[in-house]
Amino acid sequence: MLEYWLGVATLTGIYMIAVLGVSILTGFTGLFSVGHAGFMAIGAYTSALLTKTYGIPIVLGVISAMTAALFVGLLIGYPTLKLKGDYFVIATLGIGQATKLIIENLPDITGGARGLTGIPSGSSFTTVLIIVVVVIWILSNFLRSKQGRNCVAVREDELAAASIGTKVASYKLLAMGISCALCGLSGALLAHYMQYLSPSMFSIVKSDELVMTVILGGTGSLTGSIIASLILIPLPEVLRFGAIQEWRMVFYGLLVVLVIIFKPSGLMGNKEFSIAGMKRLFKNIGLKTRHGRVK
Amino acid sequence: MFFQQVINGLSVGGIYALMAVGYSLIYSLLNFTNFAHSITVTIGAFATFYFLAQVFENIYAGIVFAIIVAGILAMLIQILGYSVLLKKNAQRIYLLITGLGISTMCDNLVIIAFTSRFRVYPANFSTKAINVLGATVGTIDLIILAVSALALIVVQLFIKKSRAGLAIRGASYSLETASIMGINTQKLILIVFLIAGALAGLAGALLGAKYTAYPALGTNMANKAFISSVVGGLGSITGAVIGALILGIGEVLISGYLSSSMRDIFSYTLLVIILFAKPSGLMGVDTGERA
Amino acid sequence: MQNKEAIEAILELKHVSKNFGGITASDDICISVPRGHIYGIIGPNGAGKTTLFNMITGVYDTTGGEIYFKGKKINGLPTAVIAKLGIARTFQNIRLFGSLSVYDNILTACQKNITYSLLDSLFRTPKCRKQEKVMAEYCEELLEAVGLIEYRDQQADNLPYGLQRRLEIARAMATTPQLILLDEPAAGMNEEESIALTVFVQSIRDKYGITIVIIDHHMDVIMALCDHITVLNFGQLLANGSPDEIQTNPDVIEAYLGVDDEC
Numbered sequence: 001m002l003e004y005w006l007g008v009a010t011l012t013g014i015y016m017i018a019v020l021g022v023s024i025l026t027g028f029t030g031l032f033s034v035g036h037a038g039f040m041a042i043g044a045y046t047s048a049l050l051t052k053t054y055g056i057p058i059v060l061g062v063i064s065a066m067t068a069a070l071f072v073g074l075l076i077g078y079p080t081l082k083l084k085g086d087y088f089v090i091a092t093l094g095i096g097q098a099t100k101l102i103i104e105n106l107p108d109i110t111g112g113a114r115g116l117t118g119i120p121s122g123s124s125f126t127t128v129l130i131i132v133v134v135v136i137w138i139l140s141n142f143l144r145s146k147q148g149r150n151c152v153a154v155r156e157d158e159l160a161a162a163s164i165g166t167k168v169a170s171y172k173l174l175a176m177g178i179s180c181a182l183c184g185l186s187g188a189l190l191a192h193y194m195q196y197l198s199p200s201m202f203s204i205v206k207s208d209e210l211v212m213t214v215i216l217g218g219t220g221s222l223t224g225s226i227i228a229s230l231i232l233i234p235l236p237e238v239l240r241f242g243a244i245q246e247w248r249m250v251f252y253g254l255l256v257v258l259v260i261i262f263k264p265s266g267l268m269g270n271k272e273f274s275i276a277g278m279k280r281l282f283k284n285i286g287l288k289t290r291h292g293r294v295k
Numbered sequence: 296m297f298f299q300q301v302i303n304g305l306s307v308g309g310i311y312a313l314m315a316v317g318y319s320l321i322y323s324l325l326n327f328t329n330f331a332h333s334i335t336v337t338i339g340a341f342a343t344f345y346f347l348a349q350v351f352e353n354i355y356a357g358i359v360f361a362i363i364v365a366g367i368l369a370m371l372i373q374i375l376g377y378s379v380l381l382k383k384n385a386q387r388i389y390l391l392i393t394g395l396g397i398s399t400m401c402d403n404l405v406i407i408a409f410t411s412r413f414r415v416y417p418a419n420f421s422t423k424a425i426n427v428l429g430a431t432v433g434t435i436d437l438i439i440l441a442v443s444a445l446a447l448i449v450v451q452l453f454i455k456k457s458r459a460g461l462a463i464r465g466a467s468y469s470l471e472t473a474s475i476m477g478i479n480t481q482k483l484i485l486i487v488f489l490i491a492g493a494l495a496g497l498a499g500a501l502l503g504a505k506y507t508a509y510p511a512l513g514t515n516m517a518n519k520a521f522i523s524s525v526v527g528g529l530g531s532i533t534g535a536v537i538g539a540l541i542l543g544i545g546e547v548l549i550s551g552y553l554s555s556s557m558r559d560i561f562s563y564t565l566l567v568i569i570l571f572a573k574p575s576g577l578m579g580v581d582t583g584e585r586a
Numbered sequence: 587m588q589n590k591e592a593i594e595a596i597l598e599l600k601h602v603s604k605n606f607g608g609i610t611a612s613d614d615i616c617i618s619v620p621r622g623h624i625y626g627i628i629g630p631n632g633a634g635k636t637t638l639f640n641m642i643t644g645v646y647d648t649t650g651g652e653i654y655f656k657g658k659k660i661n662g663l664p665t666a667v668i669a670k671l672g673i674a675r676t677f678q679n680i681r682l683f684g685s686l687s688v689y690d691n692i693l694t695a696c697q698k699n700i701t702y703s704l705l706d707s708l709f710r711t712p713k714c715r716k717q718e719k720v721m722a723e724y725c726e727e728l729l730e731a732v733g734l735i736e737y738r739d740q741q742a743d744n745l746p747y748g749l750q751r752r753l754e755i756a757r758a759m760a761t762t763p764q765l766i767l768l769d770e771p772a773a774g775m776n777e778e779e780s781i782a783l784t785v786f787v788q789s790i791r792d793k794y795g796i797t798i799v800i801i802d803h804h805m806d807v808i809m810a811l812c813d814h815i816t817v818l819n820f821g822q823l824l825a826n827g828s829p830d831e832i833q834t835n836p837d838v839i840e841a842y843l844g845v846d847d848e849c
Contacts, residue, residue, distance in 0.1 A: 032391045034330070076567070079574050085529050086328040089391060090521050091570055097518060098563035105556050138708050145707030145714060149694040156683035163643060163677075164695040164761050165669035174704070204514070208399055215392055220685070246403040253400025260393050261379050265685070 006125050008237050013128040014189045015210075016229040017135055019217075021182030022210045023225040024139065027218070028148070029175035030155030031081075032089050035096025036183050036210050039069040041202035042099055043184030045110055048119040048191040058122040062188040069184025070177050077176040082169045096207050103199045115198035122192035131189070135182065140222055140272075142178070151175050152220065183210075205249070212256050218266030223273045228266075298430040300551045301544060306436040306505070308543020309443030313498035314520035315527070315535035316450060317491030323467040323530040324487050327387045328521070330394030331372045334401040335365040335492045337513030339499020341405065344414045344508045352418040354504065358442075361500035362493045369492020370485055372397055381484065398514070405510045413507040420504055439501050446497055447536065450490060454532070459486055467530075522566045528576025537577060541565075595654075596621040596765055596797050597642070597673075602651035602661075604637055604821075611637040613821045614651070619765075619814075624791055624798045626812035626829075628805075630841075633818040635801045636678055639767050643675050644668045655765070670698065674758035675767040678801075680750050684743040688734055688753055691742050692725045695760035725760070731793075732756040732786070748779040752786065759790065766790070768800040772807045784810050809833070817841075 018040055025031050043065035051061040076095050080088040103110045110116055142148045150171045153161035158168050191197050209232075217228030232252075239248060259266055314336060321329045342364040343357040350360075376393050420435040427437075454460035462483055466473035474480045495517075499508075502516055520535075523542050527534025542562060550558040569576065597619040604612040612634040619625045627635050640646040642653055644665040653661040660668050683691050700721065706714040729735040734756060737745060742753060751771055758766050768787070772780040784807055790796055802808050808815065808829075815832045817824040819841045825832060832838055 026388070030386065030388050032388050034395065076570070079571050083574055085326070086322070086391075087525065087529065087570065087574055089328055090525050090529075090566070093518060093521060094563045094566040094570075098560065098567070101560050101563065105560060141710040141714075142708055144710070144718070146697050146700045146702070147704055147707050149690070150697070152686065152690075153683055153694045156686065157681045159645065159665075160677070160681035160683065162645075162665035163669055163675050163681075164757065165666050165697060167664070167666045205399075208395055211392070211395065212399070246407045249403040250400050250407070253396045253398070253403070256396030257376060257393050257400070260389050260396065261376075264385070264389055 008234050010123065010125045010128050010193055011190075011237075012229065012233045013125075013132045014123065014186055014193060015233045016132060016226065017189070018183045018186035018210055019213045019225050019229045019233075020135060020139060020222070021179035021186070023214045023217070023222060024142075024151070024182075025175050025179035026211055027214050027220050027225065028143065028155060029151040029172060030219075031172060031175060033092040033179070033207070033211065034089065034204065035092035035094070035099075035207050036179065037202040037204070037206035038092075038096035038099035039073060039180045039183035040187035040190065040206070041103060041199065042072055043069045043187030044191040044197050044202070045103060045116070045187075046184070047188035048116055048197055049109065051120045051122075051192075052116075052118060058120060058192055062185065062192075065188035065191075066181045066184040069187070070181040073176050073180025074173060077173050081172040081176065092207075093204075096202075096204055100199045100202060111198075113199060115196055117196050119191050119195045119197065121195050123189045128189060128193070131185070135185075136222065136226065139178075143222065147171070147174060155220070209252070212252050215256050215266055216252075216259060218271075220265065221272055223271070224266055296430070296551075298428065299432050300547050302427075302430075302432045302440065303436050304544030304547035305540065306439040306443070306543070307547055308540035309440050309447075310498045310501050310505070310516075311519050311523050311543050312447060312536045312539035313443055313494045313501075314517060315523040315539045316447060316532055317494040318517075318520050319524050319527075319530055319532050319535040320463070320487050321491050322524070323532070324463065324470065324484065325377075325381065325390075326530075327390040328394070329491070330391060331376065331397040331401070332394075332491065332495060332520070333513035333517035334372075334398050334405075335369050335495035335513070336499040336502070336516055337402070337405055337508075337510060338368055339365040339496035340503035340508035340512050341409055341414075341499075342496065343500040343503050344416055347417050354416065354418050354420055357416070357418070358497060358500040361496045363496075365496020365499065366489045366493035369488045369495065372492075373485060373488040378481070378484075402510060402514065409510065411510055413509045414503070415507050416504055435505065439505060442497070442501065446494060450494065451532075453490070459483070463487060519562060522562055525566060525576055526569050528578035531576070531578040534576055534578030594621050595619060596656060597799070598654040599638070599642075600652045600654070602638070602641060602653060603649045604634070604641060604646060605649045610821050612641070615818070615823050617816055617823075617826075619797060619799055621764075621797050622791070622795060623813045624787065624800065624811050626808040626815040627799065627801045627818060628803070628808055628815060628832075629818035629824070632820070634821040635818060636769055637821075638818075639675060639769055639799075639801065642668075642767060643673060669761060669763075672762075672764040673767065674761045674763035674765070676751070676754045676758055676769055676771060678769045678773065680754055682742040682750060682754055682757070684741070686742055687739050688742055688745070689725060689729065689738045691753060691757050692728060692760045693721065695757045696721045696725060696762075698762055728756060728760055732759070748775055748782070751775070751783070755786070755790070759794070759796070763796060765797045765799065768798060768802075770802050771800065772802050772804045775804075780804055780807050783807065787811055 022033065022036050025033060046068040047061035047065035050056050050064055051058055076091045080091045104113045150166045153166050154168050154171050162168050213228045213232050214225055218224030235248065236245060318329060318332050339361040342361040346357040346360040376397050377390060380389050380393060420438045423434050424431045425434055454463060462473065462478050466478060466480060466483055470480055499513065502512055519542060523538035524535045526541060527538030545561055545565065546558045549561045595618040599615055599617040602612060602615045615638065629635055637646065641648050641661065644663050648661045652659055655671060655673060660671065683694060700717050702714045702717055729738055732752060734753060737749060742750065745753060755771065772783050775783060787798060788811060791798055800811065812829060815829055816826050817832060817838050824841055825835045825838050
């Protein structure tokens, strides 16, 4: 029994890495993707095939996975992120579907729709936990830096961001790169945990779930994404009977619509949990009561 | 053989065009991708199926029913989902997310209500093959082509000739200006959703006739409409039709001469090529930022 | 004041024109803004004032003519590059980073002196920490100086209107520019607020030596502040001169002052 829940915890950690990636892209930079499961697939199959077929060490496999996902992400981001309009969104839709189709249609290499077995095992609970902690640390550093602030500025107002010297397209591309690398990492860890991969694990529904988890947690809050991951990712394991999976998705969909309409900033708003933040909160309450005009 | 394939391609392309035109209409007016578009397609197919199975076994009556149901559904989506956000001028990303939420919710409700099974219409167009210019062509493809063309012409006439159509064209330059000039933009948006929904319902009904009705139909096919629109140029109605026909004929030829599993790979490859070579599409115009 | 010839022009517009699909928004405009001046641009609605700002900051490309900043041709450059060269601006319909705090609005704009790399920021190296600390202190000082320190942690969107305008100007100042373009900073303000604004704008120039170009409808603000004024009408340059000259210029009186003073 303990082993089972340890497994659930490991999977939660693995998917959380992908959610955090999408959080940087969607929550902090304001870009929408409906294909990030595709980048997980790219990472998963890259690492699985390299370690299985060529016997390279898992660490190198995982690094290659991140690089491959990053490369493909930048490749589709570069031409589309410069454009006004929904070109980027459609491109992510395309890459999500194309990745799945390509995997399905190369059965000799990827095992096709039937799946790929015999992947070396490597993602233990401890490994995943350490990686999750490191990822959270790095991302919170990023968000407290000039680069992170510029991403948020792009989300808030592109023209205003440009007017203070932010190269809008470059920071969009940076956010895309980070999100893709993290999805690649997540996919690779998944491969070495499950030791089995099939294209159906990376369907468009998975991409949608990543985005919805970010939205429900709160756009612009890492803490929110983490909490939402902790609640929503293990949920399908807890509810495992009959049509309940469909009802779960109905509920997610409804919740997302309600959140966007009534509280667009999601669960955590754009707040992060921190000691200094709590102090400021109390100070703020005091301030609001005596806020007036400046002479 | 080739002629037959082209007719088949045109009928597929015609259905894609129905969906792509609706998508482009909303995009040109409101500047966002309506991700809930797919559900109106699915509902179109299922509305036809249930009408045929339980009310009256006539495919044309079934199609009309589908158009009405899908049109109403599209308006409901606008009223219950998007309108609040549009009124408070929310960021575009919120509209995209709402669309995603609505489509996730509805797709799964459809699975719960109708199960994931593939439904064959109890009544359908004639499946006979007829001889046209020495080639055998499926009647069903000819009818689908004719119905799609007719629907597109009606919509085109509406946009070009009617007062509401004129207002839509004006508002697609600037919704704000249209509103200042006294045009009821809320009503206009609703009309556009109605047209888009009706076209999607028709597309769904025809797709159900050509293939079968199943819950993922809308999502699979709406993706093709998105690709068509990007190939043609986002927001351009003419571009959407051209893109849809290119995609339809290309897909049919690829599955006819290469293999059917290459069909979807072709579509997505075309998308990637266009995004690299001419991202604004064949008919698209780059719009600059307005300060 | 000083001898006009001795002052170098920080911004020069030479025969600048802009067409929007056949409609001329700006026609052959020549303006020379001396360093250290507060320079006013006035004109009725649709005179092409904001268009001029959009061309200077690279939001629009010019159809004809050249724009020079400190002697360097800048038209055709992207907005972000022009901002880095030292031109900051505000917008007619305030564009703050609405869901961020006042402090974060300012901090985001402070990036010119940050030299640390992406890797430094990912691992928060000592180099990153040190520069961040300097920036943080600078931001606190700036907030203090512009009188926004007591609103430090408030969300920008929740500020009263006048303070939002002030914050937008402060954000422009945080980019340490040599030139600030203010697009109708007094729009929607009452008399009391616009007097406060006049004092504030004056102090920016006097304390930091930043050159200011200001568009506004409030004649009292413009006349009180500006060393030099350009009047535009229907995209064309109508008059140029000191406030006194403008106030007595018959063309201006006919086209603008007499007709819609306080619109």
